[in-house]
Amino acid sequence: MFRVLIAILLTLSLFSVANAQDAVEQVPRDRTKTGGAQTLEDIMARQRGEKVDNSFRSNATGDPNSAAGMANQLGTLGGTSDPELWRSLRFGSANVTSTYKGPTGTVLVQDGGMRWLTFRDGPLSKYGLYLLLGTFSLLALFYLIRGKIRIDGEKTGRTLVRFKAIERFGHWLLAGSFLLLGITGLLTLFGRKVLIPAFGHEIFSTLAVASKWVHNNVSWAFIAALVIIFAMWVLHNLPDRTDINWLLKGGGIFAKGHPPAKKFNAGQKLIFWSVIVLGTSISITGISLLFPFEINLFAATFEKLNSFGIPEAFGLSDFNASLAPQEEMQYAQLWHAIVSFVLMAIILAHIYIGSVGMEGAYDAMGTGDVEEQWAREHHSLWVEEVQAKQERLSSESATPAE
Amino acid sequence: MKAMLAAFVAIVVIAFGANFILENAGFSTEDRASGADVRLNN
Numbered sequence: 001m002f003r004v005l006i007a008i009l010l011t012l013s014l015f016s017v018a019n020a021q022d023a024v025e026q027v028p029r030d031r032t033k034t035g036g037a038q039t040l041e042d043i044m045a046r047q048r049g050e051k052v053d054n055s056f057r058s059n060a061t062g063d064p065n066s067a068a069g070m071a072n073q074l075g076t077l078g079g080t081s082d083p084e085l086w087r088s089l090r091f092g093s094a095n096v097t098s099t100y101k102g103p104t105g106t107v108l109v110q111d112g113g114m115r116w117l118t119f120r121d122g123p124l125s126k127y128g129l130y131l132l133l134g135t136f137s138l139l140a141l142f143y144l145i146r147g148k149i150r151i152d153g154e155k156t157g158r159t160l161v162r163f164k165a166i167e168r169f170g171h172w173l174l175a176g177s178f179l180l181l182g183i184t185g186l187l188t189l190f191g192r193k194v195l196i197p198a199f200g201h202e203i204f205s206t207l208a209v210a211s212k213w214v215h216n217n218v219s220w221a222f223i224a225a226l227v228i229i230f231a232m233w234v235l236h237n238l239p240d241r242t243d244i245n246w247l248l249k250g251g252g253i254f255a256k257g258h259p260p261a262k263k264f265n266a267g268q269k270l271i272f273w274s275v276i277v278l279g280t281s282i283s284i285t286g287i288s289l290l291f292p293f294e295i296n297l298f299a300a301t302f303e304k305l306n307s308f309g310i311p312e313a314f315g316l317s318d319f320n321a322s323l324a325p326q327e328e329m330q331y332a333q334l335w336h337a338i339v340s341f342v343l344m345a346i347i348l349a350h351i352y353i354g355s356v357g358m359e360g361a362y363d364a365m366g367t368g369d370v371e372e373q374w375a376r377e378h379h380s381l382w383v384e385e386v387q388a389k390q391e392r393l394s395s396e397s398a399t400p401a402e
Numbered sequence: 403m404k405a406m407l408a409a410f411v412a413i414v415v416i417a418f419g420a421n422f423i424l425e426n427a428g429f430s431t432e433d434r435a436s437g438a439d440v441r442l443n444n
Contacts, residue, residue, distance in 0.1 A: 099437075099439075099440075100435055100436070101434065101435050101436065101437060102431070102434055102435035105435070165404070165405045166405075168405035168406065168409075169405040169406075169408055169409045169412075170409075171409075172405060172406040172409035172410065173409040173412055173413060175409075176406075176409055176410050176413050177413050180413070213421070214417070216420075216421075216424075217416075217417035217418070217420045217421045217424075218413060218416070218417045219420075220416050220417070220420040221412065221413045221416040221417065224416065225409075290424075291429055294429075365406075366403060366406075367403065368405070
């Protein structure tokens with residue numbers, strides 16, 4: 001739940017940053033002294049970090065219909081003065097043609113870059129790091145207080161097949177690729193701040209090029225594994241009544257005794273759906289970043305959110321649904337990183353409980369066979385299912401065919 | 403353990419395969435943004 005809250009907070013923080021740029025000052029300002037141009041008060045307000053309604057500039061791009069005659073002094077400019085032309089370039093309304101074929105060819109000025117860089121190097125890096133370190137510390141604290149969760153009963157020496165080879169393959173394809181993507185992603189994000197001061201430009205250059213190669217190409221293994229695990233485990237991860245009981249008892253983590261669970265308990269189901277939902281979001285933004293400017297996700301999303309009145313519900317003004325191609329990529333990168341941080345934090349907890357945190361848990365994904373007593377304690381309903389199936393099969397094979 | 407190693411090998415194979423395909427898929431900046439009348443290599 002705590003992580004879900006963090007996810008929501010992070011999501012809202014992105015929106016509020018996006019929106020802070022759009023929050024418009026309502027009071028109209030008298031600009032007659034400057035002939036309609038911006039005033040000292042506009043500049044001071046902007047420097048104070050307040051949002052100034054730019055429409056008095058973005059709309060002041062000239063009027064070709066009232067152009068002066070050719071013989072007139074301004075006639076050759078076709079009704080548009082130089083400042084008006086530059087304003088139309090600045091606000092993206094100029095009619096630009098370019099021999100450069102990409103969608104960025106006609107964007108001569110866009111001001112999203114600094115906003116993106118400030119957010120990426122500021123709150124994103126800072127809170128992302130806090131989230132990972134915080135999760136790590138909480139797990140360490142939990143380990144110190146609770147220790148390793150042992151198998152309570154006496155071990156039987158018998159094992160049950162928990163995950164078949166194909167299931168373990170899918171899991172490790174996802175796990176291995178996620179680790180590589182997580183590490184190379186962090187190297188890319190913190191390279192300038194941490195690695196260049198520590199190792200110098202030469203070493204970081206090699207590392208950055210290698211990170212980019214690994215991140216871009218290993219991503220496909222992650223996407224393929226996401227599809228594989230979804231197909232294999234979705235039926236086992238549908239919520240049911242046992243989950244409520246499991247969650248109410250906190251999974252038996254703090255108390256003695258274990259609530260009954262099927263193949264996956266409610267905690268594992270939460271991990272599964274986090275991986276599927278967040279992993280899909282990361283994959284989609286990742287693909288849009290892999291093919292720059294080909295897949296634009298955010299203007300359309302903002303438009304939908306605006307039409308549903310989501311920003312209003314949070315007391316914000318509408319999101320800017322008219323984005324330059326570069327701004328699409330900036331939002332894609334930020335969202336990609338934010339969701340990745342949240343998923344990394346969740347996976348840290350998953351790695352903990354699957355390794356040092358619980359006796360007997362690693363075997364499920366290591367050899368695939370788990371100690372029967374472990375299974376009885378953590379997945380009692382699943383054990384009953386498996387044993388009933390085994391008995392049915394053995395009785396069927398014992399009965400001669402008629 | 404074999405499944406884990408097979409998965410790690412698959413990651414490497416997929417990565418090199420993806421790189422080969424992407425290199426030849428015509429999505430480089432040169433392919434996407436320039437035309438026959440643009441000389442980038444000479």
